[in-house]
Amino acid sequence: MNKISSVLVANRGEIAVRIIRACRELGIQSVLAVSEADRESLPARMADRVVCIGPPPAMESYLNIGAIIMAAVGTGAEAIHPGYGFLAEQPGLPEACERYGIIFIGPKADQIRKMGDKLWARKMAMNLGIPVIPGSQLIGDFSDARVAGEKVGFPVLIKAAAGGGGRGMKIVRQPADLKVVFDEASAEARAAFGDDRLFVERYIPNARHVEVQILGDRFGGMVHLGERDCSLQRRYQKMVEEAPSPAVSPQIRQELCQAALGLTRQIQYENAGTVEFVLDQDEDRFYFLEMNTRIQVEHPVTEMITGIDILQEQIRIAAGHPISFSQEEVRFSGQAIECRITAESPRRGFQPCPGRISQWDAPRGAGIRLDTHCYPGYFVPPYYDSLLAKLIAWGKDRPEALERMNKALEEFKVSGVETSIPFHRSIVRHADYRRAKVNTRWLEESLMRECEEHEKD
Amino acid sequence: MESIDQEDILLILKLLEESKFDDLCLETGNLKLIARKQGKGEIQAEKEFSFEERVSSPAPQRINPEGRNQDLESQVIVPEAKESRRMESPVLLPKDQEGTILIQAPMLGTFYRAPKPGAPPFVEVGQRVTEDDVVCIIEVMKLFNTVKAGVQGQITKILAENGQMVEFQQPLFLIKPTAEERRRPGA
Numbered sequence: 001m002n003k004i005s006s007v008l009v010a011n012r013g014e015i016a017v018r019i020i021r022a023c024r025e026l027g028i029q030s031v032l033a034v035s036e037a038d039r040e041s042l043p044a045r046m047a048d049r050v051v052c053i054g055p056p057p058a059m060e061s062y063l064n065i066g067a068i069i070m071a072a073v074g075t076g077a078e079a080i081h082p083g084y085g086f087l088a089e090q091p092g093l094p095e096a097c098e099r100y101g102i103i104f105i106g107p108k109a110d111q112i113r114k115m116g117d118k119l120w121a122r123k124m125a126m127n128l129g130i131p132v133i134p135g136s137q138l139i140g141d142f143s144d145a146r147v148a149g150e151k152v153g154f155p156v157l158i159k160a161a162a163g164g165g166g167r168g169m170k171i172v173r174q175p176a177d178l179k180v181v182f183d184e185a186s187a188e189a190r191a192a193f194g195d196d197r198l199f200v201e202r203y204i205p206n207a208r209h210v211e212v213q214i215l216g217d218r219f220g221g222m223v224h225l226g227e228r229d230c231s232l233q234r235r236y237q238k239m240v241e242e243a244p245s246p247a248v249s250p251q252i253r254q255e256l257c258q259a260a261l262g263l264t265r266q267i268q269y270e271n272a273g274t275v276e277f278v279l280d281q282d283e284d285r286f287y288f289l290e291m292n293t294r295i296q297v298e299h300p301v302t303e304m305i306t307g308i309d310i311l312q313e314q315i316r317i318a319a320g321h322p323i324s325f326s327q328e329e330v331r332f333s334g335q336a337i338e339c340r341i342t343a344e345s346p347r348r349g350f351q352p353c354p355g356r357i358s359q360w361d362a363p364r365g366a367g368i369r370l371d372t373h374c375y376p377g378y379f380v381p382p383y384y385d386s387l388l389a390k391l392i393a394w395g396k397d398r399p400e401a402l403e404r405m406n407k408a409l410e411e412f413k414v415s416g417v418e419t420s421i422p423f424h425r426s427i428v429r430h431a432d433y434r435r436a437k438v439n440t441r442w443l444e445e446s447l448m449r450e451c452e453e454h455e456k457d
Numbered sequence: 458m459e460s461i462d463q464e465d466i467l468l469i470l471k472l473l474e475e476s477k478f479d480d481l482c483l484e485t486g487n488l489k490l491i492a493r494k495q496g497k498g499e500i501q502a503e504k505e506f507s508f509e510e511r512v513s514s515p516a517p518q519r520i521n522p523e524g525r526n527q528d529l530e531s532q533v534i535v536p537e538a539k540e541s542r543r544m545e546s547p548v549l550l551p552k553d554q555e556g557t558i559l560i561q562a563p564m565l566g567t568f569y570r571a572p573k574p575g576a577p578p579f580v581e582v583g584q585r586v587t588e589d590d591v592v593c594i595i596e597v598m599k600l601f602n603t604v605k606a607g608v609q610g611q612i613t614k615i616l617a618e619n620g621q622m623v624e625f626q627q628p629l630f631l632i633k634p635t636a637e638e639r640r641r642p643g644a
Contacts (some may be wrong), residue, residue: 036625054622067565067625068596074567074622096598319590 004028004079004103004319004326008072009047010093011063011083013387014373015295016043019081022311025199031075035061039382050076057384062086079318083455085385089116097154105318107271107293114267115291124266124286130259132276133287137200145182146363148200149175155203158185162193164290166236171203202454203393206439208279209233210245210286211258216269221323224257225302225310226332232427232443234350239420239443240427241298242337243305244351246398246436247281256286263291272299272314281439297340297390300371302335304394335401336394339409339424341372342386346423346451354382357415363408366392367401380417387418402434411430424453554586558608560630562623566595566602570619580630585613592630595623610634 006029009019016032020043032047036055044050051071054061061067063086072080080102082088084308091109098109106112115121115232124130136148138161149156149172158181160168168189172181182198190196200259229245230238239301248256248422274296299310303408308325344350360376373382375402380388393408395401428445432438473481473529523546562568572577580592595602614631617623 051622051624054625060626067599070566070597071624072620074565085551 003073003317006031006048006075006077006079007105007315008033008051008068008080008378009043009078009083009104010043010062010068010080011086011088011374011393012038012043012384013373014390015083015297016041016372017046017373018311018312019083020046022309022315025309026312027317028315031071033075036381037383040379042375042378049075055061055228056381057297058086058208058383065092066089066092066094069100069102071161072097072102073100077102078359079105079315081105081315082294084294084297089292093434098455103167103318104271105271105314107269107273111267111269112293113291115273116164117161118159118164118290119197120290121263121291125259125263128259128262128266130262131285131287133201135202136199137201137225138197142179145178145198145200146175147456149178152200152202154204157201157203158198159201159331160189160193161197161199162189164292166233167300168192172194173310174270185286191230204278205237206243206249206288206442207231207280208281208438209238209276210248210256210279210441211274211276211292211296212275213296213310213322214260214264214275215301215310216264216271216273217317217322218270219322220268222261222265223323223325223327223330224260225308226305227256228301228449229295230298231438231440233440234443234448238298238340240337240339240424240433241301242335242398242401243301244332244335245279245281252279252284252286259286259288261361263288268416269293270419271317272310290415297387298338299335300337300369300390300392302390305332305334305367306330309335334394334396335352335398337401337405337428338390338392339405339428340387340411341389341391341424342419342420343380344386344389345418346420347418347455350420352382352386354380354386355417356380357414359413360409362389363391363414364410365404366407367404368408369390370393388414391424398436402428423451473611547596556630556633557635558614559628560592560604560632561626562595562605562617562629563604563625564595564597564602565625566619566623567593567595568619568621568623568629569596569601570615580606580612580615582612582615586612586632593617604629606630606632608634609634 007023008031009016010033020030029048029326031051032043033051033053035054035056036052038044039052054064055065055070065087080097081091087114091112094104094106094109096336097104106354119138125132134152138147139145154175155173156346157173158172159168163169170185172178185198186196187223189198197229208229209332210227210229216222227245227248228241228243230241232240256277259422263275266275272295274292277286278289279286295310295314303310313324347355356379357374357376359372362370369392370389374388391408392402393405395404406428409421409428412421414421427433427447432442516550555629580586585591587609588607590606592606593604595604610632612630613633616628618631
């Protein structure tokens with residue numbers, strides 16, 4: 001059996017810290033690849049070795065496959081962990097790893113490629129009898145779009161085949177708007193993905209975003225770790241996640257997890273992955289959406305309710321070990337909620353606020369976990385995304401988790417940069433959220449409007 | 458197209474820059490040039506990097522002397538510091554070696570002092586070089602990037618080891634510039 005003694009961490013911020021911790025716990029050396037902007041970062045202080053791979057812009061550092069491969073070769077790292085974002089879902093990285101005899105801690109290149117093609121994935125789901133949102137095959141031109149729209153029923157979504165994670169999709173409320181939106185979507189998809197293939201899907205107004213965490217190994221082992229609910233989104237960016245979903249019945253849960261396992265078994269998926277679904281709350285039905293072939297930002301909520309360290313498991317699986325537990329051994333306990341604290345100003349349209357953190361009083365207490373790379377005096381560079389920390393609260397039930405989260409958000413004092421903390425506080429205190437009466441539109445269409453009106457008073 | 462030199466590359470890049478295209482991929486003989494425009498949303502802080510440094514190609518890579526000299530007053534660096542977290546960007550040296558210029562790695566990769574195994578090194582300590590003299594090669598996944606001196610002067614020290622990985626901006630050579638070079642502001 002293979003053993004990994006050194007891992008190159010090809011990421012930054014809180015996930016780099018998370019990966020380095022997992023390495024330490026497994027007795028593995030960590031080598032951190034940093035851009036010039038991150039030489040003094042917390043993960044750089046924690047890693048056993050630091051290698052500067054390029055200047056601050058991600059294109060020349062964190063997205064530079066050549067530099068990352070050479071850094072692993074030059075430092076003798078046997079494996080590369082890509083984290084999330086950056087190169088995590090670029091099949092070019094695992095391919096280059098293979099050429100250089102480096103272990104990629106993630107799925108195979110062709111698994112990333114297949115699941116990255118949303119139409120292919122959708123077709124596979126249909127073949128397996130897994131429900132997909134009623135919609136069209138590829139639409140070639142506007143007249144196809146009109147036919148598809150009429151068949152599916154307005155409002156519809158026009159989606160880019162190469163899109164995902166909310167990118168490359170547009171709502172068409174009525175047939176009259178179809179032409180304009182179709183042309184826009186086509187042009188944007190070409191510009192954003194170099195691929196203007198589109199398809200049409202029914203728009204589900206009262207939806208929740210629910211996803212199932214999967215782990216697979218090379219021996220055919222495949223387990224699920226239950227679902228997460230990520231319905232609170234702003235511009236398709238998740239802001240609050242929780243596990244388990246308060247909107248999923250035991251019956252639906254069983255079906256969701258089996259659907260996710262069916263999909264990943266079909267491609268003999270290896271390592272950690274997430275199968276995303278849309279839950280139609282009006283019809284109490286779910287539909288397959290897409291699969292993410294990486295560790296997710298929100299993985300801690302699953303770790304908190306299962307006690308399983310997904311990062312460690314990823315490394316073990318990549319080293320050639322079977323999953324260290326069976327499906328029957330997975331025990332779910334309590335409720336976990338995560339708030340993604342960002343350096344963004346809720347008062348000013350969530351404008352990013354890079355700068356130096358002067359005060360960083362992090363919350364503590366029973367059931368509180370904080371995944372972060374920040375500290376007092378840390379300079380938040382303007383080059384990357386604005387995530388500062390993931391605040392996770394666990395409770396024996398949802399009310400306890402909510403109360404702990406509420407207290408933790410009150411305790412969390414940050415100055416020097418503006419943060420999303422006040423906005424998160426208003427989410428966690430809101431009666432709709434407490435009663436779990438929300439959907440994917442609630443944050444933008446109800447809460448943000450209420451906040452705006454409140455400010456006017 | 459017998460061979461493409463740096464002048465040609467710069468011309469090609471200029472044409473790309475002025476065009477409405479975002480990417481360019483050119484393959485001819487044993488040369489492969491991939492160039493990409495920066496996205497509109499990019500932050501402007503990296504202006505000091507010359508455009509040619511964004512090019513992956515086996516063509517000459519020049520260290521931009523303007524860029525390197527910008528922060529001379531504010532930066533002091535010990536050239537022997539191998540640890541990346543101790544390294545700062547540009548360059549100046551302890552007082553006893555005042556006026557010496559540091560050549561830093563323009564990219565992470567494997568450092569080679571000679572054009573091929575067994576061949577004599579591009580430069581030795583004591584050797585005089587002009588701006589366009591190649592001082593080493595940095596290999597990134599089979600792409601061989603030549604690095605030029607960028608200044609006229611005499612090599613006083615070689616700081617990296619042949620065949621070893623060098624990091625982005627790792628010190629490679631010390632050059633004592635000729636008098637003319639030294640009179641230039643900041644140098």
